[in-house]
Amino acid sequence: MDYQFKDIEKKWQKFWADNQTFKAEDKTTKPKYYVLDMFPYPSGAGLHVGHPLGYIASDIFSRYKRLKGFNVLHPMGYDSFGLPAEQYAIQTGQHPAITTEANIATYRRQLDQIGFSFDWSREVRTSSPDYYKWTQWIFMQLFNSWYNKDADKAESIDKLVKHFEQNGSIGINAVCDDEILSFSAEEWKAMSNQDQQAELLKYRLTYLRESTVNWCAALGTVLANDEVKDGFSERGGYPVEQKKMMQWSMRITAYADRLLKGLDTIDWPEPLKEMQRNWIGKSVGALVRFQLEKETNLQSLNTNHYIEVFTTRADTIFGTTFLVLAPEHELVTSLTTPEQKDDIEAYIAQAKKKSELERMADAKTVSGAFTGSFALNPINGEKVQIWIADYVLAGYGTGAVMAVPSGDQRDYLFAKHYNLPIIPIIDIQKIETEADPTKEGRYINSGFINGLTYKEATTAVIAKLEDIGAGKAKVNFRMRDAIFGRQRYWGEPVPVYFKDELPYLIEEKDLPLVLPEVDKYLPTEDGEPPLARAKDWNYNGFEYELSTMPGWAGSSWYWYRYMDAHNDAEFASKEAIEYWKDVDLYIGGSEHATGHLLYSRFWNKFMKDLDLVVEEEPFKKLINQGMIQGRSNFVYRLIDEEGRATNTLISHGLIKQYKTSPLHVDVNIVDNEVLNINKFKEWRPEYADAEFILENGKYICGVEVEKMSKSKFNVVNPDDLIERYGADTLRMYEMFLGPLEQSKPWNTNGIEGVFKFLRKFWRLFHNDAWEFSVSTNGPSKAELKSLHKIIRKVEEDVERFSFNTSVSSFMIAVNELTDLKSNNKAVLQDLVVILSPYAPHICEELWTLLGNEAGTLSYTAFPKFNPAYLVEDDFAYPISINGKTKLNLNMPLSLEPADIEAIVLASADVQKYLDNKTPRKVIVVKGRIVNIVL
Numbered sequence: 001m002d003y004q005f006k007d008i009e010k011k012w013q014k015f016w017a018d019n020q021t022f023k024a025e026d027k028t029t030k031p032k033y034y035v036l037d038m039f040p041y042p043s044g045a046g047l048h049v050g051h052p053l054g055y056i057a058s059d060i061f062s063r064y065k066r067l068k069g070f071n072v073l074h075p076m077g078y079d080s081f082g083l084p085a086e087q088y089a090i091q092t093g094q095h096p097a098i099t100t101e102a103n104i105a106t107y108r109r110q111l112d113q114i115g116f117s118f119d120w121s122r123e124v125r126t127s128s129p130d131y132y133k134w135t136q137w138i139f140m141q142l143f144n145s146w147y148n149k150d151a152d153k154a155e156s157i158d159k160l161v162k163h164f165e166q167n168g169s170i171g172i173n174a175v176c177d178d179e180i181l182s183f184s185a186e187e188w189k190a191m192s193n194q195d196q197q198a199e200l201l202k203y204r205l206t207y208l209r210e211s212t213v214n215w216c217a218a219l220g221t222v223l224a225n226d227e228v229k230d231g232f233s234e235r236g237g238y239p240v241e242q243k244k245m246m247q248w249s250m251r252i253t254a255y256a257d258r259l260l261k262g263l264d265t266i267d268w269p270e271p272l273k274e275m276q277r278n279w280i281g282k283s284v285g286a287l288v289r290f291q292l293e294k295e296t297n298l299q300s301l302n303t304n305h306y307i308e309v310f311t312t313r314a315d316t317i318f319g320t321t322f323l324v325l326a327p328e329h330e331l332v333t334s335l336t337t338p339e340q341k342d343d344i345e346a347y348i349a350q351a352k353k354k355s356e357l358e359r360m361a362d363a364k365t366v367s368g369a370f371t372g373s374f375a376l377n378p379i380n381g382e383k384v385q386i387w388i389a390d391y392v393l394a395g396y397g398t399g400a401v402m403a404v405p406s407g408d409q410r411d412y413l414f415a416k417h418y419n420l421p422i423i424p425i426i427d428i429q430k431i432e433t434e435a436d437p438t439k440e441g442r443y444i445n446s447g448f449i450n451g452l453t454y455k456e457a458t459t460a461v462i463a464k465l466e467d468i469g470a471g472k473a474k475v476n477f478r479m480r481d482a483i484f485g486r487q488r489y490w491g492e493p494v495p496v497y498f499k500d501e502l503p504y505l506i507e508e509k510d511l512p513l514v515l516p517e518v519d520k521y522l523p524t525e526d527g528e529p530p531l532a533r534a535k536d537w538n539y540n541g542f543e544y545e546l547s548t549m550p551g552w553a554g555s556s557w558y559w560y561r562y563m564d565a566h567n568d569a570e571f572a573s574k575e576a577i578e579y580w581k582d583v584d585l586y587i588g589g590s591e592h593a594t595g596h597l598l599y600s601r602f603w604n605k606f607m608k609d610l611d612l613v614v615e616e617e618p619f620k621k622l623i624n625q626g627m628i629q630g631r632s633n634f635v636y637r638l639i640d641e642e643g644r645a646t647n648t649l650i651s652h653g654l655i656k657q658y659k660t661s662p663l664h665v666d667v668n669i670v671d672n673e674v675l676n677i678n679k680f681k682e683w684r685p686e687y688a689d690a691e692f693i694l695e696n697g698k699y700i701c702g703v704e705v706e707k708m709s710k711s712k713f714n715v716v717n718p719d720d721l722i723e724r725y726g727a728d729t730l731r732m733y734e735m736f737l738g739p740l741e742q743s744k745p746w747n748t749n750g751i752e753g754v755f756k757f758l759r760k761f762w763r764l765f766h767n768d769a770w771e772f773s774v775s776t777n778g779p780s781k782a783e784l785k786s787l788h789k790i791i792r793k794v795e796e797d798v799e800r801f802s803f804n805t806s807v808s809s810f811m812i813a814v815n816e817l818t819d820l821k822s823n824n825k826a827v828l829q830d831l832v833v834i835l836s837p838y839a840p841h842i843c844e845e846l847w848t849l850l851g852n853e854a855g856t857l858s859y860t861a862f863p864k865f866n867p868a869y870l871v872e873d874d875f876a877y878p879i880s881i882n883g884k885t886k887l888n889l890n891m892p893l894s895l896e897p898a899d900i901e902a903i904v905l906a907s908a909d910v911q912k913y914l915d916n917k918t919p920r921k922v923i924v925v926k927g928r929i930v931n932i933v934l
Contacts, residue, residue, distance in 0.1 A: 001770050003762040005726030009841040013112055021856050022062075022074065022117040026576060030071040034580055035062045036562075036619075038588025038596070039079040039126075039555045042103035044088070047110045049716045049734070049746055050628035050708050054587040056731050057625060057740050057803060059116045061585060063837035064798045066117075067862035073580060074117055075562040077124035078104055079555050081132075081548075083219065083235055086490040089521045096490040096521070100127055110718060115727045115840050117858070122565040126554030127490075131561060133512035134571035135554050136495040138603065139206060140505050141610060143496075146203040147175040147254035154254070154609040160203060161196075164188040175254035177202035177209070197502050205606070206250045208503060211483055212328045212394050214355055215243035220523040220530075221487045222247065228355035241352040242328065248484040248494065248547065252602045256280050256477040258616075259601055267621040269741070275593040281478025285312035286462050288402065288471040290323060290375040292335075293383060307331065307375055307386070310397035310476050314465065315457035318446035319404040319425040321415065322385045323375055324368065327351040328394035335386055337372030344369050344388065351390040359390045366417040378470035379461065380447055389414065395480040482599060484550055489521045489530035491548030497539035506539055513544070555596055556603040559583050559618060577613055586619040589627075597622075623801060626743040627707075628734070630714030633670045634702035635680070636660035638693075647687065651695040652702045658693075665701060666713040668720065672749050675699040705745040716746055728839035729755045732810075735803040735838065754807070758842060761814050761835070764828060765846055772849050774825040781869075783827045786816040788869040794834050795865065803838075810835060825850060830863040879904060880931040886913050889930075897924035904930050 016022065035058050040051070062074040078100075085096035085103070104125070111118070124131050145154040150173045163172060168184040180202050188196070201207050213222040218238035227233060228240045252259075260280050263273045289306040307323055325332055327348045336344045347369035351359070368389035375384055391410060392401055405415035405422040415422050426441040443449045448464070449457040465471030485494070493513045496503045506513060516534035524532045529546040531537070537544060557571070563580045564572035597619075604618040638648040639659040650658050652673075669679040677699055681688050692699050706712055721730050733754040738744040767773040779787075790813040797806040813831065822828070829850050836843035836857055847857040876888040877900070887909055891900060901922045904910055914934070921933040 001766075003759045003842070005728065005758075005842070006723075008845045009113070009115065009722075009727050012841045012844045013115060015844075015856070016115075016117070017112070017120075019856075020119075020121060021858055022072075022119050023121050024073040024075075024119050025071050026579065028071045030069060032580055033062075033065045033070040033072050033585075034559075034583045035065070035072060035074045035585045036559055036583045036587070037076065038586070038592065039077065039558055040107065041079045041082055041084075042100065042107040043084060044099065044103050044106075045710065045715075046103075046106045047718055048708055049718050049721065049730075050630075052111075052114055052718060052730075053628055053734050053740075054589075054623075054625035055111070055116060056114070056734050057623075057801065058585065058587045059731075060735070060803060060837040061798060061801070062117055063840060063858065064862070066858055067833065067837070067860065069861070073122075073562065074119060075122045075124075075565075076111065076116070076118040076120065077122075077558065077562070078107070078126070079551075079558075080104065080125045080127040081491045081554060082551055083221075083488070083490075086488055086521055087219075087236070089490070093520075097127065113722055113727055114718065114730065117840070122562045124558060124561050124565055126492075126558070129512040129514050130568075132492040132554060134561065135492050135549065135557070136511055136513060137508065137571065138557060138607070139549070139553075140495055140508070141612075142206040142250060142606065143204055143503075143505055145205045145606070145610070147205060147251060149173040149175060152258070154205060154606050157200060157204060161200070174203055175251055177207075194500050194502060197504075201502070205254065206248060206484060208246055209249055210244050211247045211249060212242055213245050213247060213483060214240050215245065216240045222483065222485065228358075230358065231353045231355065239353070240355065242354070242356075243352070244328065248545075249481040250484050250602075252482045252599070253477055253479055255602050255605050256282065256479055258605055259598065262601065262605070262617050266617050266619065268619075269590070269622065269624055272590055272593045272597075272622070272624060275590075276598060279479055279594040279598065283310075283312045283476045283478070285310055285474060285476060286314040286465060286471050287398070287474045288314065288317065288465060289378060290384070290402070291378065291470075293374040293376055307400050308398045309400045309402045310474065311402055312476075313404070313407065313458075314461045314471070315443070315449065315452075315454055316404040316407045316425060317377065317379050317402065317461055318443070318449070319406045319423045320377055320382075320384060320402040321405060321421040321423060322387055322403045324387050324389045324392050324401050324403050324411075324414070325371075326392040326394040326399040327388050327390055329388070329392075329399045332371065332388055335371040335373040340370055340372035344371060347388060347390075354390060356393055356395075359393065366413050368414060368418065370418075378468065379464065385420065387414075387418075396478055397476055482602075484553070485547035486550050487523065487529040487547055489515070489518060489548065491550070492553055493531070493548055494545040496545040497542040498545070499542050503545065504542075510539075515548075552596055552599045556599045557607070560607075560613065571612075582615040582617065583619045584621060586622045587625055588622075590624040623741065625740050626738075628737070629705050629743055629745045630708035630712060630716075631667060631745050631747050632704045632706045632712050632714040633665050633667050633673070633675075634662040634704065635665045635675065635699070636662055636702065647689065648691045648693065649699065650693050651698070652700045653695045654693060655702075662702065664711075664713045667716060667748070670701050673701050673703060675701050708746065714746075716748060721748070721751065725751055725755045726758075726841070728758055728842050732758070732807050732838050736807040738804055740801055740803060757811050757814065758839060760818060761810075761839075762842065762846075764814065764817055764823060765849065774823050774828060774850065776825050779824045779827045780820070780822075782820055783817065783822045783824055784869040786813055786820070786822075787827050787830055787863075788866055789813065790831065790834060791863050791865045792867075792870075795862075798837070807838065810838070833857060833860055833863055875927055877904075878929050879910060880929065881913050882934055883931060886910075893927055895926075897926055900924050900926070900930060904932070 037055050037058050062072050065072050080100045085099045088099050089096045126132060144157045146157055146160050148155045165188060166185055168188055169182050181199055214228050216223050216233045216238050219233055223233055223240060231240055232238060233240055260277060260282060263276060287308055287310055289308050292305045368387045371386045371388060373386045375386055377384060403411040405412040406424050423445055425443055425446050442451050443457055449460050452460060462473050493515055495506045495511060495513045497506060516537040518530055518533040520533060521530050523529055531546040560572045564576040567573055600618055605616060607613045608616050636650045636655050637645040637660060638650055639661055640646050645661045650660050666683055669676045669683060677692060681690060706714060708715055718730060729751060733751045736754060765772055765774060790809055793809045794806050832843045832846045844857060873893060874890050875893050876890050878885045879887050879889055889904060889907060891903060901924055917934050919932045919934055923931040
């Protein structure tokens with residue numbers, strides 16, 4: 001029977017599901033291997049052909065590792081909280097859980113029909129109370145912890161309280177708020193409980209504070225930086241502004257150094273690690289205090305009378321000619337003089353429209369506003385102006401910079417634009433005239449550091465600042481504490497209630513705190529989050545936190561839940577964690593570099609501090625799969641004399657003869673760039689009466705590679721391809737497109753070749769009448785050579801994740817065996833096992849046809865490579881006459897040079913080239929070449 005892929009694939013998908021074939025063991029003598037795909041969000045659109053790329057790669061590797069004798073954990077679940085389901089709920093009134101359930105059902109159907117070897121017994125969903133109970137529990141551990149710098153780890157808040165009771169605040173070296181109290185043990189004990197709790201909140205790893213956020217009024221929530229583009233929300237395109245709000249935050253900054261050092265211990269792509277290093281942004285420098293000029297006519301300045309800046313170049317302080325504050329800086333209002341009030345307010349309103357990423361990226365635009373106030377340089381007492389500009393960020397450093405136009409390009413452009421002073425401080429002439437390039441420039445116009453080098457001057461300036469109480473050495477990080485909240489409905493409730501305006505945790509026995517029912521999913525009329533709509537939702541009369549957790553909460557620990565997915569007593573048992581430890585292979589997109597992957601590492605390190613897990617890093621090896629781009633097709637509408645697009649369409653090869661306008665067309669009605677005209681007319685009603693100017697009787701479409709998107713009509717649904725070619729063909733073709741890590745365009749035109757290969761592979765096992773027929777005779781030397789070449793090649797390719805080259809090698813192997821008319825059972829059975837990770841359905845079917853016991857080949861042994869079968873006995877020697885190759889002669893490799901020479905000279909074919917001439921010399925290089933010199 002010919003290759004009936006539909007019946008075969010349905011049969012084996014049912015078998016795997018009924019028998020839980022891929023259920024991982026929790027106790028076994030096999031070595032463990034944990035393969036994980038990044039948590040997918042189940043959207044309503046389902047999968048397109050770009051989505052399964054990483055899943056197919058991880059599945060091939062998982063199946064290969066099982067064949068190699070590993071106990072493989074390869075789970076799947078859903079990151080099922082988020083904005084899309086909630087937006088749909090707002091529009092339709094339908095509960096987000098209903099939409100989410102329907103989307104998951106679609107995803108599950110599509111994943112199953114591609115034939116993935118997931119252990120579905122461990123499926124998790126972040127929106128399930130059974131799951132988010134433990135997300136809430138981890139939040140509670142963070143709330144009940146502080147970071148001890150001396151121990152370099154998180155510790156229980158109870159230990160901090162005990163220290164306060166015995167010693168007061170003396171001796172505490174913590175990551176905490178800047179404004180903390182200094183007190184004795186007696187003073188601590190004399191505080192009210194409310195005052196104590198307020199002070200402890202300054203130390204907790206998750207805490208409340210006023211933060212500058214990306215506020216989207218239309219969506220009614222705070223957005224992460226990567227959710228904002230050009231001042232608008234990525235989802236929906238709504239305006240976004242910078243706004244100060246009371247928000248939950250997490251002290252990820254406490255782990256900044258450990259997050260940096262940990263990058264050196266994991267096998268991740270170097271560009272991704274570099275992105276994290278830059279995001280963390282470690283800088284060694286100094287804090288400097290610039291006193292405010294006393295004569296300045298300030299408004300109400302209810303704070304310290306200085307501006308604190310962080311600088312990595314304290315040595316350039318003599319070149320400071322102005323200060324720049326972030327528009328959100330807390331002192332801006334107080335520093336603004338009445339004359340500058342309108343300018344400052346207008347500039348702040350303008351800055352609110354930009355996201356922080358945009359402000360950081362916009363290096364060429366110069367803009368700012370003068371506050372009207374002045375500060376004093378602490379080293380030389382010089383008066384400097386105080387400006388605001390959006391290139392300074394409130395959350396980085398102190399939200400203020402000392403501007404040195406002679407040493408910084410951005411400061412220089414700012415100074416030139418606003419005609420501010422520029423003081424040269426380095427002897428440039430000395431640098432240019434020094435013959436020795438290792439010599440450094442010396443300072444000029446810089447008081448006591450004149451003549452010093454950069455390093456000498458830095459040391460001297462910091463020492464001076466510390467001596468006069470105007471600064472100190474400091475290590476700073478660009479990374480800021482992570483905002484942990486959204487003013488939305490569809491997310492994890494925060495297990496907190498408020499008493500006397502301070503947050504308290506609910507009791508652990510009351511977990512999970514389940515989302516309440518609400519009448520609408522919009523904020524209230526007073527602007528409160530949707531949870532404020534819930535009736536009688538409180539904790540013993542106290543108001544709950546009304547924000548929900550952000551999207552990254554549930555995905556920051558989910559790999560541990562897969563280890564023990566149904567444990568009601570713990571997020572995962574100690575035994576399960578000690579066995580599975582961490583993820584051996586993690587595959588997903590690089591777009592999560594500074595979001596999910598950073599937060600996951602942070603939570604993992606915190607959980608390690610509390611001895612909840614055994615590994616410091618969660619993911620040993622990570623691979624970023626490339627993007628499959630869309631292959632867009634275009635038709636071309638004729639433009640008439642009045643400049644209007646007509647309903648006449650010009651074939652691509654003819655468009656230079658006409659004035660046309662391109663129009664995206666659905667790629668699913670185009671085959672090898674030829675448009676199906678009838679389907680096009682049915683596609684959109686406005687084209688029902690379209691006319692076509694053809695070339696050679698066909699309408700040829702234009703082509704362009706773009707992002708795969710519904711708006712470009714270039715989305716290819718895997719369901720359609722599986723229906724036409726089968727899942728095994730889709731799996732192999734996605735791998736065949738190119739290297740896993742690289743982006744590549746989708747081209748359905750090439751899939752036919754992979755389908756033909758699988759039919760040819762199936763054909764090896766059948767005779768001309770399509771009857772199953774294999775031989776039990778001993779394999780020939782040529783058959784064994786072909787088999788062991790592919791064994792070695794696949795082992796090497798899979799271990800280095802070069803799946804595309806394996807597909808090519810499979811094609812070569814099948815062609816070789818076809819030419820040999822091979823139907824040897826031993827050879828073909830091994831080939832079935834080797835190919836099975838790539839094309840599991842067809843291989844399972846052939847495995848049973850070969851007479852193996854009923855069941856699956858998933859746990860059989862991968863064939864062992866024997867190098868002896870690749871040793872060549874003969875060699876086709878190139879025979880050269882005076883250095884020019886004329887022919888090849890096959891001779892045994894065991895022959896010595898004298899024997900080789902004799903055989904060559906006796907050859908009738910060689911004699912024709914010699915033309916009765918006697919060779920002057922015969923050069924024989926054994927196993928390589930024979931050269932005859934006349």
